[in-house]
Amino acid sequence: MAKHVVVYSSPTCPHCLHTKQFLKENNISFEDIDVTADHQQAEIMIEKSGQMGVPVLDIEGDIIVGFDKEKIKITLGI
Amino acid sequence: MAMYDLIIIGAGPAGITASVYAVRKRLNILVISPDIGGQAALGGDIENYTGYQFITGPELALKFEEHMRKFDIQLKDESVQDLKKTGEIIIVKTNKAEYQARTVIVASGKKTRELNVPGENEFKNRGLTYCATCDAPLFSGKDVAVIGGGNSGLDAAIQLERIAKKVYIINIAHELTGDEIMQETIKKDKNTIVYNESKVLAVLGEKMVNAIKISRQGKEEILPVEGIFVEIGLIPNIDFAGILEKNEFGEIKVNCYNETNIEAIFAAGDVTNVPEKQIIIAAGEGSKAALSAFRYLNQHRFS
Numbered sequence: 303m304a305k306h307v308v309v310y311s312s313p314t315c316p317h318c319l320h321t322k323q324f325l326k327e328n329n330i331s332f333e334d335i336d337v338t339a340d341h342q343q344a345e346i347m348i349e350k351s352g353q354m355g356v357p358v359l360d361i362e363g364d365i366i367v368g369f370d371k372e373k374i375k376i377t378l379g380i
Numbered sequence: 381m382a383m384y385d386l387i388i389i390g391a392g393p394a395g396i397t398a399s400v401y402a403v404r405k406r407l408n409i410l411v412i413s414p415d416i417g418g419q420a421a422l423g424g425d426i427e428n429y430t431g432y433q434f435i436t437g438p439e440l441a442l443k444f445e446e447h448m449r450k451f452d453i454q455l456k457d458e459s460v461q462d463l464k465k466t467g468e469i470i471i472v473k474t475n476k477a478e479y480q481a482r483t484v485i486v487a488s489g490k491k492t493r494e495l496n497v498p499g500e501n502e503f504k505n506r507g508l509t510y511c512a513t514c515d516a517p518l519f520s521g522k523d524v525a526v527i528g529g530g531n532s533g534l535d536a537a538i539q540l541e542r543i544a545k546k547v548y549i550i551n552i553a554h555e556l557t558g559d560e561i562m563q564e565t566i567k568k569d570k571n572t573i574v575y576n577e578s579k580v581l582a583v584l585g586e587k588m589v590n591a592i593k594i595s596r597q598g599k600e601e602i603l604p605v606e607g608i609f610v611e612i613g614l615i616p617n618i619d620f621a622g623i624l625e626k627n628e629f630g631e632i633k634v635n636c637y638n639e640t641n642i643e644a645i646f647a648a649g650d651v652t653n654v655p656e657k658q659i660i661i662a663a664g665e666g667s668k669a670a671l672s673a674f675r676y677l678n679q680h681r682f683s
Contacts, residue, residue: 315514316421316438338517355505
């Protein structure tokens with residue numbers, strides 16, 4: 303079964319755009335959370351990743367900071 | 381090993397434009413870059429790129445990328461580590477492989493200059509950032525400091541004054557050096573405070589940043605802030621380009637044909653000593669470099 307993917311992002315960040323584009327190209331569906339619009343979610347992201355940079359991916363508990371293509375591929379098995 | 385007509389190092393405005401020109405000349409090319417869009421992708425609002433009265437940096441970078449991808453251009457997501465020339469063959473070594481070409485265009489651009497103070501590495505992305513466009517929204521309602529009083533510093537401060545509670549600008553010079561029009565905006569904002577003749581001595585915090593230690597007109601003080609935006613200029617990406625001649629700022633020296641000191645190696649955009657670092661200039665330089673490489677290949681007719 304496909305893994306549940308959450309992307310914490312901001313609308314202005316280029317690495318976020320690239321991350322989402324990459325997931326779409328690979329037919330991975332994901333939940334997109336705009337941390338600039340939702341302060342509580344921003345705090346959750348900081349808590350999970352121990353840092354404040356976007357994007358952050360939460361793939362069923364595996365936290366990936368930044369657009370780390372290799373790590374995303376390995377974690378998703380693509 | 382495959383022999384390319386041209387390898388382009390970098391995929392910012394200069395590298396992408398060079399690739400489009402080269403592929404339309406039917407050259408067999410390879411583009412090597414760890415990112416696409418370069419600094420343009422990190423910029424704020426752009427109102428002086430001809431044809432676009434208003435576009436954001438990431439949007440323009442995406443347009444460049446679409447343009448490049450319209451052609452069948454080979455792109456390697458790798459970092460170049462070494463560049464050398466043996467006879468008439470140029471060898472480009474990356475973190476993953478080695479490639480050969482008849483000509484090369486270095487369009488590797490610039491990267492953010494770091495503060496080089498204690499705490500900087502430890503607190504990267506833990507309150508300290510080099511990309512206001514990316515991260516500013518995460519600091520809503522917080523006190524933050526922008527380091528640098530030039531154009532990019534003021535650009536960051538203006539983005540932040542709508543979001544953060546208080547914005548300190550830590551400026552090393554006697555007064556701000558960014559464009560007048562931005563200085564006026566800064567002066568109008570009551571929550572933005574400018575500290576001139578000031579520099580950062582250390583970044584402080586526990587899990588996240590909670591203060592910076594600064595020297596303000598010779599006196600040390602601790603400024604409680606939760607965010608630090610470093611905007612103290614840029615340095616050229618030239619670690620791999622030992623064989624190329626540079627100026628005192630580390631920029632690769634080129635003539636008006638984008639030729640470097642080594643025949644068949646060209647350079648374009650912000651990594652060079654071309655006066656004025658602008659997206660439109662980098663793009664134009666990229667096209668010139670591609671045409672120069674094409675002319676060189678035509679004159680030599682390698683088989």
